[in-house]
Amino acid sequence: MPIITVQMLEGRSDEQKKELVEKVTKAVSESVDAPPEKISIIIEEMKKTNYAVAGKRASDQ
Template identity: 40%
Template sequence: MPVVEITMIEGRAYEAKAKMVEKVTDAIVATLGAPRDSVRIIIREVPPWHFAAAGVLKGTPPAHEPCQPCAG
């Protein structure tokens, strides 16, 4: 059972992800000969401020209240 994990910046349309999953499944079936119903795909979406390329974050976090110290 092939399992493919895809990590990408959040915000893409459902339709785009559905098409991607279909094409990735097609590629696994064609190259590995795996049965279509055995292919599993996990999409992990991360906010742009948790994703960097070439040493640069792709976004900034939204403004929020400062963190409070933990009680304990």
């Protein structure tokens, strides 16, 4: 029973998240030979103020 966690910045539409879940499920199912109904996906969205690269927050860019 694969459990996949996707961490990303907030701001994607529900349609984009739906497509992400469908494509990730398919890729994992094909890669590890797991039935789609056994694959769980958790989407964790972060505020841009809580994510930084190279000393700069995403909200400051």
